[in-house]
Amino acid sequence: MFEAVEVGARVDKAEYEAQVPQLRVELLNAQFDLRLADFPAIVLIFGNDDQGRNEIVNLCNAWLDARYLRTFAFGPPRRDERRYPPFWRYWRTLPGKGQLAIYVGGWAMDAVAGHYTGRLDAIAFERQIAHIQRFEQTLIEDGALILKFWLHLSRKALKRRLKAARRNPGRYVHLDDADWQIYETYDAAMAVAEHLLRKTSSGEAPWHMVEAADERHRNLSVMRTLLEGLQTRLAQPRAPTWAEAPLRVRRLQQDPLTILDAVDLSRSLDKADYDERLPRLQGKLQRRSRQARARGIAAVLVFEGWDAAGKGGTIRRITAALDARDYRVVPIAAPSEEERAHHYLWRFWRHLPAPGEMVIFDRSWYGRVLVERVEGYAREHEWRRAYSEINDFEEQLSESGMVLLKFWLHIDADEQLKRFREREQTPYKKYKITDEDYRNRERRLDYEAAVNDMVAQTSIAQAPWHIIAANDKRWARIEVLKIVCQSLKRAIDGR
Amino acid sequence: MFEAVEVGARVDKAEYEAQVPQLRVELLNAQFDLRLADFPAIVLIFGNDDQGRNEIVNLCNAWLDARYLRTFAFGPPRRDERRYPPFWRYWRTLPGKGQLAIYVGGWAMDAVAGHYTGRLDAIAFERQIAHIQRFEQTLIEDGALILKFWLHLSRKALKRRLKAARRNPGRYVHLDDADWQIYETYDAAMAVAEHLLRKTSSGEAPWHMVEAADERHRNLSVMRTLLEGLQTRLAQPRAPTWAEAPLRVRRLQQDPLTILDAVDLSRSLDKADYDERLPRLQGKLQRRSRQARARGIAAVLVFEGWDAAGKGGTIRRITAALDARDYRVVPIAAPSEEERAHHYLWRFWRHLPAPGEMVIFDRSWYGRVLVERVEGYAREHEWRRAYSEINDFEEQLSESGMVLLKFWLHIDADEQLKRFREREQTPYKKYKITDEDYRNRERRLDYEAAVNDMVAQTSIAQAPWHIIAANDKRWARIEVLKIVCQSLKRAIDGR
Numbered sequence: 001m002f003e004a005v006e007v008g009a010r011v012d013k014a015e016y017e018a019q020v021p022q023l024r025v026e027l028l029n030a031q032f033d034l035r036l037a038d039f040p041a042i043v044l045i046f047g048n049d050d051q052g053r054n055e056i057v058n059l060c061n062a063w064l065d066a067r068y069l070r071t072f073a074f075g076p077p078r079r080d081e082r083r084y085p086p087f088w089r090y091w092r093t094l095p096g097k098g099q100l101a102i103y104v105g106g107w108a109m110d111a112v113a114g115h116y117t118g119r120l121d122a123i124a125f126e127r128q129i130a131h132i133q134r135f136e137q138t139l140i141e142d143g144a145l146i147l148k149f150w151l152h153l154s155r156k157a158l159k160r161r162l163k164a165a166r167r168n169p170g171r172y173v174h175l176d177d178a179d180w181q182i183y184e185t186y187d188a189a190m191a192v193a194e195h196l197l198r199k200t201s202s203g204e205a206p207w208h209m210v211e212a213a214d215e216r217h218r219n220l221s222v223m224r225t226l227l228e229g230l231q232t233r234l235a236q237p238r239a240p241t242w243a244e245a246p247l248r249v250r251r252l253q254q255d256p257l258t259i260l261d262a263v264d265l266s267r268s269l270d271k272a273d274y275d276e277r278l279p280r281l282q283g284k285l286q287r288r289s290r291q292a293r294a295r296g297i298a299a300v301l302v303f304e305g306w307d308a309a310g311k312g313g314t315i316r317r318i319t320a321a322l323d324a325r326d327y328r329v330v331p332i333a334a335p336s337e338e339e340r341a342h343h344y345l346w347r348f349w350r351h352l353p354a355p356g357e358m359v360i361f362d363r364s365w366y367g368r369v370l371v372e373r374v375e376g377y378a379r380e381h382e383w384r385r386a387y388s389e390i391n392d393f394e395e396q397l398s399e400s401g402m403v404l405l406k407f408w409l410h411i412d413a414d415e416q417l418k419r420f421r422e423r424e425q426t427p428y429k430k431y432k433i434t435d436e437d438y439r440n441r442e443r444r445l446d447y448e449a450a451v452n453d454m455v456a457q458t459s460i461a462q463a464p465w466h467i468i469a470a471n472d473k474r475w476a477r478i479e480v481l482k483i484v485c486q487s488l489k490r491a492i493d494g495r
Numbered sequence: 496m497f498e499a500v501e502v503g504a505r506v507d508k509a510e511y512e513a514q515v516p517q518l519r520v521e522l523l524n525a526q527f528d529l530r531l532a533d534f535p536a537i538v539l540i541f542g543n544d545d546q547g548r549n550e551i552v553n554l555c556n557a558w559l560d561a562r563y564l565r566t567f568a569f570g571p572p573r574r575d576e577r578r579y580p581p582f583w584r585y586w587r588t589l590p591g592k593g594q595l596a597i598y599v600g601g602w603a604m605d606a607v608a609g610h611y612t613g614r615l616d617a618i619a620f621e622r623q624i625a626h627i628q629r630f631e632q633t634l635i636e637d638g639a640l641i642l643k644f645w646l647h648l649s650r651k652a653l654k655r656r657l658k659a660a661r662r663n664p665g666r667y668v669h670l671d672d673a674d675w676q677i678y679e680t681y682d683a684a685m686a687v688a689e690h691l692l693r694k695t696s697s698g699e700a701p702w703h704m705v706e707a708a709d710e711r712h713r714n715l716s717v718m719r720t721l722l723e724g725l726q727t728r729l730a731q732p733r734a735p736t737w738a739e740a741p742l743r744v745r746r747l748q749q750d751p752l753t754i755l756d757a758v759d760l761s762r763s764l765d766k767a768d769y770d771e772r773l774p775r776l777q778g779k780l781q782r783r784s785r786q787a788r789a790r791g792i793a794a795v796l797v798f799e800g801w802d803a804a805g806k807g808g809t810i811r812r813i814t815a816a817l818d819a820r821d822y823r824v825v826p827i828a829a830p831s832e833e834e835r836a837h838h839y840l841w842r843f844w845r846h847l848p849a850p851g852e853m854v855i856f857d858r859s860w861y862g863r864v865l866v867e868r869v870e871g872y873a874r875e876h877e878w879r880r881a882y883s884e885i886n887d888f889e890e891q892l893s894e895s896g897m898v899l900l901k902f903w904l905h906i907d908a909d910e911q912l913k914r915f916r917e918r919e920q921t922p923y924k925k926y927k928i929t930d931e932d933y934r935n936r937e938r939r940l941d942y943e944a945a946v947n948d949m950v951a952q953t954s955i956a957q958a959p960w961h962i963i964a965a966n967d968k969r970w971a972r973i974e975v976l977k978i979v980c981q982s983l984k985r986a987i988d989g990r
Contacts, residue, residue, distance in 0.1 A: 003960070004951035007757040126621050130694075191956055198955055199625075203880025209951040262502040385698025456499035456704040460693055461686055465498070 001194050005211040006154040009221075016216040023223055024063050030230040031064050031100060037234060039143040040095040040342075043102040043226065046109055047151030048158060048182060048193065049212040051165075051174045053104050056151070056222055060102055063223065070095065073104040076113060083296060083355040085396035086110055086128065087135055091349035094139070096341030107132055108148070108196060116192050125192075127399075129199045134392045136205050141385060142343045145233045146205040149222055150197060155186045157213035256445075258452035259467065263410050268472035281481040282321035288488040289322050289358065295495045296355035298402045299488065302364045305409030306447075307437045308419040310473045314409065315360055317477045318484060322358065332363040344368055344386075345393055353402070365390055366406075369454050374446045387457035398462040403491045406463060407480055408451060409470040413444055496689050500706040501649040504716075511711040518718055519558050525725040526559050526595060532729060534638040535590040535837075538597040538721065541604055542646030543653060543677060543688070544707040546660075546669045548599050551646070551717055555597055558718065565590065568599040571608060578791060578850040580891035581605055581623065582630055586844035589634070591836030602627055603643070603691060611687050620687075622894075624694045629887045631700050636880060637838045640728045641700040644717055645692060650681045652708035751940075753947035754962065758905050763967035776976040777816035783983040784817050784853065790990045791850035793897045794983065797859045800904030801942075802932050803914040805968045809904065810855055812972045813979060817853065827858040839863055839881075840888055848897070860885055861901075864949050869941045882952035893957040898986045901958060902975055903946060904965040908939055 034041055043060075045053045057071050072093050081089055087107065095101040105113075111128040114120035120128060136146055153161060162183055165172035182189045201207045208225050212218040269277075292299065301318070303311045319327055330351045339347045345365055353359040368386040372378035378386070397404050411419075420441075423433045440447070459465040466483055470476035529536055538555075540548050552566050567588050576584055582602065590596040600608075606623040609615035615623060631641055648656060657675055660667035677684045696702045703720050707713040764772075787794065796813070798806045814822055825846045834842045840860060848854040863881040867873035873881070892899050906914075915932060935942070954960040961978055965971035 001951055001954055003954055003962075004754040004947050007752055007754050009752040123618055123621065126618065126625070130621070130625060194956060198883075198886050201886075201952060202883050203876055206879060206882065206952065257502055257504040259499040259502050381698055384701060387701065388693075388697050391693050391696075452499050456496055457696060457701065459496055459498055461689060467498075 001197055001207075001209065002152055002154070002190065005150075005152040005209045006157075007211065008213070009211045009217045010214040011216040011220055013216070016220065019220060023220070023227065026231075027063055027223060027227050028065060030227055030234065031068060033234050034100060034230060035068060035098045038097050039145055039233065040097055040139075041100045041145045041147070041230060041233075042095060042139065043100070044106045044108060044146070044148040045102060045104050045151065045222075046106065046112075046149065047153075047210070047212060048190070049151040049153045049161075049218075050179050051161065051172050052151045052153075052212045052215070052218055054174045055215070056149075056219070057102055057104055059219055059223070064100070069100050069102065071102040071104070072106070074106070074110075077110065080355070083298070083400065084352060085400040087131065087396060088349060088352060090135075091346060094342060094346060096338065097143075098341070107135065108200065112193050112196050116189055129196060131392065131396065132196075132200050133202070134388070136200070136202070138345075138389050138392075139343060140204045144343075145229060147208065147226060147229045148200075148205055149208050149210055149225070150193075151210050151212040151218060151222075153212055155183070158183050158186070160213075256449055256452070258448045259455050260410055260448055260451060263467055263469050265410070265412055265415075265469050265471040267469045267475045269474040269478055271474070274474040274478065277478055278317065278481075281478065281485060282317070284485050285318065285321040285481060285488075286323075288485055288492065289326060291492045292358075292403075292488050293326055293356040295492060297488070297491050297495065298353040298355050299358040299491075300353060300397060300402055300404045301358065301360045301484065302366070302404070302406040303360065303362055303409065304364060304366050304370065304407065305468075305470065306411050306416055307440055308416050308423065308433075309409035309411045309470050310476055311362055311409055313473060314407075314477050314480050315362060317481065318360065326356070327358040327360060328353070329360045329362060332361060332367065345389060348393075352397070365393070366454060366458075369457075370447065370450050373450050374443055387454075390458055391460065394458070394460070394463050401491075403487050404463040405484060405487055406459075406465045407483075408455075408465055408467050409476055410467055411470050413441065415471045416441065496692055496702075496704065497647055497649070497685060500645075500647040500704045501652075502706065503708070504706045504712045505709040506711040506715055508711070511715065514715060518715070518722065521726075522558055522718060522722050523560060525722055525729065526563060528729050529595060529725060530563060530593045533592050534640055534728065535592055535634075536595045536640045536642070536725060536728075537590060537634065538595070539601045539603060539641070539643040540597065540599050540646065540717075541601065541607075541644065542648075542705070542707060543685070544646040544648045544656075544713075545674050546656065546667050547646045547648075547707045547710070547713055549669045550710070551644075551714070552597055552599055554714055554718070559595070564595050564597065566597040566599070567601070569601070569605075572605065575850070578793070578895065579847060580895040582626065582891060583844060583847060585630075586841060589837060589841060591833065592638075593836070602630065603695065607688050607691050611684055624691060626887065626891065627691075627695050628697070629884070631695070631697070633840075633884050633887075634838060635699045639838075640724060642703065642721060642724045643695075643700055644703050644705055644720070645688075646705050646707040646713060646717075648707055650678070653678050653681070655708075751944055751947070753943045754950050755905055755943055755946060758962055758964050760905070760907055760910075760964050760966040762964045762970045764969040764973055766969070769969040769973065772973055773812065773976075776973065776980060777812070779980050780813065780816040780976060780983075781818075783980055783987065784821060786987045787853075787898075787983050788821055788851040790987060792983070792986050792990065793848040793850050794853040794986075795848060795892060795897055795899045796853065796855045796979065797861070797899070797901040798855065798857055798904065799859060799861050799865065799902065800963075800965065801906050801911055802935060803911050803918065804904035804906045804965050805971055806857055806904055808968060809902075809972050809975050810857060812976065813855065821851070822853040822855060823848070824855045824857060827856060827862060840884060843888075847892070860888070861949060861953075864952075865942065865945050868945050869938055882949075885953055886955065889953070889955070889958050896986075898982050899958040900961065900979060900982055901954075902961045902963055902978075903950075904963050904971055906965050908936065910966045911936065 045056050047053060054073070057073065060069060061071065070093070074089060077086065090103070090107055093101065111120065111125060111132065114128070115125040140146060158179075161172070162175060162180055165175040197207045210218055210221045303315060305311050315329060319329060328351070335344070335347060348361075348365045351359055351361070368378055369383050369390075373383040394404055420433055420437060455465045455467070466480075468476050468479050540551050542548060549568070552568065555564060556566065565588070569584055572581065572584075585598070585602055588596065606615065606620060606627065609623065610620040635641060653674070656667070657670060657678055660670040692702045705713055705716045798810060800806050810824060814824060823846070830839070830842065843856075843860045846854055846856070863873055863885070864878050868878040889899055950960045950962070961975075963971050963974050
């Protein structure tokens with residue numbers, strides 16, 4: 001792929017100075033228009049020109065309005081960052097609609113450098129490439145503009161650059177021994193890079209190859225392509241999501257047999273039994289959670305279930321056994337304005353646990369394929385593709401060593417109605433029940449089908465769904481506690 | 496993923512018989528409408544229910560109009576099929592617009608069975624999954640409807656089925672020792688399948704999970720989903736390609752420096768030298784091609800280049816050295832009606848060489864990113880995504896052991912004009928020159944940019960582009976012959 005950018009392209013000084021002023025004006029205008037647009041712009045600067053990557057960022061800061069531009073230069077993942085999935089640091093920093101972010105090296109360099117230095121073996125490298133494909137596709141389908149640049153130095157040009165850096169280290173501050181090593185093993189390093197470039201080049205987010213030996217040519221190539229990319233995307237009337245189908249909610253006519261019908265809701269526990277087992281299990285959970293913390297094991301617990309199924313009560317029985325510093329409960333309600341400006345998964349990435357921590361989601365990213373699907377807040381192609389987005393997300397959690405537990409608390413319609421009535425009678429619970437809860441009840445058939453599809457598409461070996469019979473609250477709480485203890489034990493024994 | 500289809504779903508006989516007549520009428524109507532539609536429908540039937548997979552095909556043949564339905568049940572790749580890329584047999588049989596094809600097992604089973612039996616190791620399995628993702632995405636972006644079914648038997652249901660088959664082998668003709676082995680290693684086999692299902696489930700082509708223990712439930716589930724899939728897609732006004740941008744041709748304003756500028760066109764060979772070297776190289780090529788044939792090495796030679804650059808003459812210098820049974824020259828002109836009804840890559844898959852054979856393409860799939868781009872026959876998103884489609888295609892050729900050589904014959908504009916004039920003066924060459932050739936000349940700048948992008952995006956380690964200085968025909972022919980001989984030698988030495 002590199003021959004086409006080893007042709008000796010140059011721009012002379014006069015031509016450069018003639019072109020720059022107009023280009024800067026147009027870039028500023030495009031940046032201004034972007035601020036009002038309904039998509040984010042993501043620029044990835046990669047290449048074997050270490051110095052050039054950084055100079056381009058400086059140029060962007062100089063030519064664009066730096067107030068509305070964020071640049072991120074991550075080094076190799078630090079020790080603590082490695083305990084999170086590799087994409088965690090990118091998701092956290094992703095621009096929202098109307099924003100522009102520039103990443104130096106970024107996810108592409110993570111993977112290439114990881115494989116080149118031997119940290120990622122061949123399989124891990126292929127997996128990482130697959131994650132990159134999904135990551136970029138996910139953002140593009142959500143409307144993002146992604147522009148990727150490879151700044152290229154031929155072997156000869158790299159050598160010239162390195163020699164110049166020896167003579168003038170103050171000018172080439174970004175070049176070091178690592179760059180010399182790339183030069184020494186040029187063909188091998190470029191083979192790794194080429195493999196990634198080829199696999200991650202797509203019609204919507206191709207790699208733009210830029211010959212970087214001549215700085216003026218490099219600057220003009222990158223900035224013109226950036227401008228053209230912005231202008232082209234701004235000229236499109238809407239986000240390029242295919243099949244912008246109208247919002248359409250299908251209502252089930254008949255009752256399908258679902259996985260929920262296989263749940264034995266008659267299971268129960270008498271009070272004496274419960275009173276004896278609960279403190280015992282909570283004690284066990286406390287010990288396990290200390291051991292997990294000591295080993296840096298992070299855990300994510302997801303609670304979904306019918307309204308009034310007892311999610312809150314169950315969560316409180318868990319947290320009662322934990323040290324307040326070691327867990328966070330994240331209740332998920334309608335997204336904020338900032339959250340709506342990002343991909344729907346963005347807000348969940350932000351809440352992931354640090355090593356040793358436990359995060360409990362009271363409702364979760366599964367809202368996309370449950371309430372958003374049934375109520376028509378998401379378009380059909382949006383919730384349909386969410387299954388694989390979620391699978392990829394959860395796979396990354398598992399690969400990074402997190403414990404991931406997913407619970408659906410199941411009660412039948414009669415029990416739910418009974419609990420609604422009780423809540424209405426109980427002054428301090430009354431606020432919990434609204435007209436919407438009654439409306440949701442009417443759509444129970446649709447929700448059951450959605451739960452069934454959710455389990456069919458996202459219950460995977462590393463993170464199966466646990467469907468909990470919850471007509472009896474005591475039974476449900478003990479079941480969940482048992483599963484949490486067992487799972488933590490497995491993770492602890494595995495370390 | 497399988498819990499949701501282990502719930503004991505059943506349909507009783509009376510209900511089944513009440514539903515079938517209406518369903519059959521609607522299916523026939525949908526099939527009729529499909530014949531007039533501008534997309535193909537591809538159905539993939541997979542699952543651990545071997546018997547059920549085949550019964551569903553019989554059902555489709557019974558319920559649908561079998562004249563307009565093609566069904567394909569491939570076993571594990573035969574010895575000769577393994578010499579082609581794994582997807583060769585699927586591309587050959589893909590339905591065109593308005594057609595319906597049903598695959599039993601298909602590409603999904605290839606990969607799962609391959610990994611399960613150890614033929615594909617972990618890396619090869621991941622690669623195959625990536626190919627499946629690309630394959631399906633490529634077809635979907637081209638407008639195809641893909642419906643995928645997993646027919647599921649729980650461990651218990653599979654055991655019941657296998658025991659029934661022992662009692663009544665005439666009824667369960669599709670069950671054999673292999674199915675017993677799957678039962679014996681149920682968890683391991685399902686883990687492999689689950690991994691593939693999860694990775695290849697997408698918003699546009701999700702896996703439909705069907706509980707298959709009860710035949711009536713299985714039949715209704717599959718046929719209803721098939722009907723709904725057809726109806727939904729037929730109701731869409733157009734192919735679901737995102738960003739259906741208007742056809743738009745950008746004309747370059749200024750002359751960019753491209754890889755072609757780096758070619759030294761002054762290279763030449765005098766006649767005496769040529770007359771001595773040509774027969775020597777042709778002799779060598781003859782020996783090499785015999786050795787290659789004996790080792791079953793297939794080769795694909797691609798010739799692209801400017802009009803009048805000398806492709807035909809060069810090809811004839813190659814074929815003169817070959818045995819007529821061992822090679823085919825495939826000239827690529829405008830696609831036929833049948834070819835237009837398929838994805839543009841379809842016609843090239845059909846022409847791939849058998850083991851030991853050489854196929855020479857006089858123009859090729861690169862037309863998509865050359866003439867179709869420059870003349871606006873392809874939409875921008877179509878030719879932009881073609882680079883990765885081509886890379887994936889060529890990667891499959893390389894992985895299956897084929898030698899792939901790509902030549903661009905380069906002449907400058909003056910030389911081209913001279914040759915046009917000569918052709919007009921030569922009676923038997925006059926037909927070769929038309930007004931279109933002169934028009935293409937005017938777009939030389941655009942073509943040069945297209946060639947540059949083509950090389951930048953598709954010149955990869957296993958299949959680099961060879962840019963041949965062809966102002967001197969003798970030089971070009973000798974260069975090409977040398978490269979062909981060298982490449983064959985490398986492949987022969989590698990076997």
